[in-house]
Amino acid sequence: MKTVLFGLDGATYTILDELVARGVMPNLGKFYAEGVRAPLQSSPLPLTPQAWTTLATGRSPGNHGIADWAQFRWSAQGNYGHINDSRDNHAETMWRYVSRQGRRVTVLNYYGTAPAQEIRGHSIPGFTSGRHLRRSSYPRDLFAQLEGVEGLDAKVLGLDLEIERQVLQEMAPELWADWLRHHIARDRAWFGILAHLMKTEPSDLSAIVFDGVDKLQHLAYRYLDPAYAPKQPTPWEAEVIGLCHEYFAQIDSFLGRTLDLVGPWGRVFVVSDHGFTASHEIFYINRWLAEQGWLVWKGQQQEDQEEACATLKPENDVNAIDLERSKAFAFTPSANGIWIQTAPGEYDGFRREVMRRLLEIQGPDGGQVVTHVRTREEIFSGPQIEKFPDLTVELRDFGFVSVLNSSAVVRPRSAPFGTHHPHGVLLGKGMGLRAGMKVDLLNILDVAPLVLHSLGLEIPAEYDGRMPGEFYDAGYLASDPPRVATPVSAAIVSDTHENGSQEESTAGDEEMDAEDEAILMERLKSLGYIE
């Protein structure tokens, strides 16, 4: 059955409920009234690359190996940083699985689809610079095929470093309106391509992600969450709120058109990779590790004055740490994790000590700042476990840690700033799905089984989630029960570049060069994701 995965990066019911109630999102309101919805538990670390990859593969992060935007290795020979891409994912994506079953797939603006891999259908990757978009798409002549289609402009579709950098921490007030308008135009371009392909070459599965939701919420969360929004906005605040509503109203119009394009015999699932909330303080994790005597800075490190999570140059943050003399350190804010290096016999005792002391950290108000500390093996399992930090922390405000030095371990923010929450959203509307129902928390691992079942396909036996039958009317489900496939051979698992047997990727000869990697690094930094 025709199925659409309508991705809203970072969408949360805290804001969607309000927008539906105010009439800004009437089509989403139809999902509330005539469809089924659930809160959705994100991946162990509610971070875009880890979460979208978990959703796309149906496998836990320990199996797919995408922990963070980037991965770092360090040794006496030197440090090594690498931006993750499709070849770092060790599990098969749904796009590929569905293609192998002979169905057509369209994937637009989804994380981790560059370099492109062969599918039966079309893909244009997300989180990719405009000048790489054309050659990272599939098939390779897709842009030529789509010539003249509304929205087909790589400059608009790709990530624009200059524009994204403006959202770094607090953006100057005079820049907000244009920045919001840029995201409205960018989403319109992506939807133009989806609508064209759904009309002219409809796929069995169409997936699209609107990542502007995440960016807009990082910046403007305090104007969207009714708990923080000003009751009497200034003219400038009123303009910002108006543009934010225009952004969401446009998303909603896309949703309405998608429902029309799919028709009464299809299904549309609206999903986010994680939720959102407000962060009120900054925990300077490396500053704290230094105070414990476990981290040694290389020389005097400047104290952060700008409520930043990282410096502008990623390598500077890693190089600020004397790795040879440090026992524990954090590389990126986005990982919210600590790496440990000790003599093997010391490891368990030392790690327990770090955990114990983390939980004792008090904020200026005397409250507990780190609410959870989880060991690597507690939350990640599988062959890729080494890619994950030894400890992952969760803060009381769900903020990302800062890896910079600071005058204090915990400092309040001057204004609430949007951050990721572990609970995202999943809504469904269409054939057999329950109407007007809200069901209990589901897991992001359950989305791939839900989608494959909707397509009438068997669910791979190795998937780590389950088909959430509670999304369907019992009578319908009895007539169309989920089917589990026999275990898949190792052939798929070996489809990676780590062991040298990677299936030839269509863009493999045009890998990201150092300059592009630097641009992507800059962008991720500007969003506060890394260093």
Ligand SMILES: [Zn+2]
């Ligand atoms: Zn995200």
